[in-house]
Amino acid sequence: MTSQRRIRITPQRIIAAIIALMGVLLLNASWRTIAPGSVGIAFNRANNTITAYQEPGWVLVNPFTTTVYDYPATLQTYVMVQKADEGPVYGDDSIKVQSRESQQLNLDVAIQYRVNTAGISDLYTDWGGQSIGAIEEQVVRQQSRSALTMVASTYSWEELSGEKRADVADQVEAHLTRVFAQRHLILEDFVIREVHVPEHLKTALDNKIERQQAVEQQQYAFERAQIQAEQQGIEAEGQANVNRATAQGDSDALMIRAQSQAKANQILSSSLTEALLKYQLIERWDGQVPLSIDDN
Structure with missing residues (x-):
């Protein structure tokens, strides 16, 4: 028969087990974890001291007097947009602003x-x-909402929805950079992602664009006609110059021929004496009568 040794539970052993368990629980409660991408602050309420932890990892604190807080150290993005399922607020969270003409627009932004x-x-x-x-x-x-509302009110609705959007964002960013720095934040970027224009303003803008395009087309047609007219004028002037040059050349040629003929006639006239003429007449006589030679 095998005898079994029984473990005797005594009050001392119970107390020791309780103490050990409390030690484990206390040790577990004393460890805090600074998450990756975060910095930590340990605040001791007993002596009002603050300990900063710049690196992630475990820290050992007094769980009865000290509380540890985490703050993100990485880049944070906060959006306020009209789309319902984007951003921290469900539904339309875009920023409503009024233009210089008191027209309301909705702006999507990202910070x-x-x-x-x-x-x-x-x-x-x-x-x-x-x-x-x-x-x-x-x-x-x-x-961000306050700064954008203030800056946007100095622009027209067409400027806000068009060419001045970047200027508005730059002004808001400059203002927020100072405000964030005073509150221990660093602003990296402020972007107006989209401008939502009411339908009646969108229709007016579309009509204006159509009119501008029509004017531009007319201006283009006018300028093209001007260019064609100038080209035709240049071609006509060139042809006229050619014609003038040709006529001048013909006139000069005729003049030269006339001058040459006149000179030849002059030379011939001066060389025709009376004796030479009689001799040439006799040379051409065929022996038929009459042949009259005036001797006088």
Whole structure:
């Protein structure tokens, strides 16, 4: 018969097990993880001290007095658009602005920013430990909407929907850069992705474009006709020059021939004496009568 040794449970062993379990739980509660792409802040409520952790990984803290907060260190993108399923807010979250003529337009925007990790302790202190979501709501969202509304009101609706869109974005970006820096954020980019124009304004814009295209076509036809007329004039002038040159050449040739003939006649006339004429007449006489030679 095999004897079995029984483990005797004593109060001391129970207490030791409880202490060991509490130690494991306490150790587990003391470890905090700074996620990749984040920076951490450990706030000790007992002595009001702040410890910043720039690198991701595990940190050991007093779980009874210390709280660890994470803030993203990577590039963040916040969008406010009309499309329902894009951005942090479901539905139409585009920014409604009024133009200089008090026409309402809806603008889709995208903001890219970073947390200034070099001043992470100041960020935590100034914001009282609020989450990055709360900071985004009050700075990225509200300040962007306010700045864009202010700048857009100085432009016409045609400028906002056309050639001045980039200028508006540059002005808003310059303003937000200063505002973000004061709140320990770094603005990387501000972009107006799309401008939504009401139907009646879109129709007016389409009609204006059609009129401009018609005017441009007429101007093109007029300029083309001018060019053709100029070309025809140049060709006509060239032909006239050719004709004049030909006529001048013919006239010069006739003049030269006339001058040559006159000179020849003059030479011939001066060489025809009376004796020479009588001699030539006798030479041509065929022996028939009459032959009259005036001797006088």
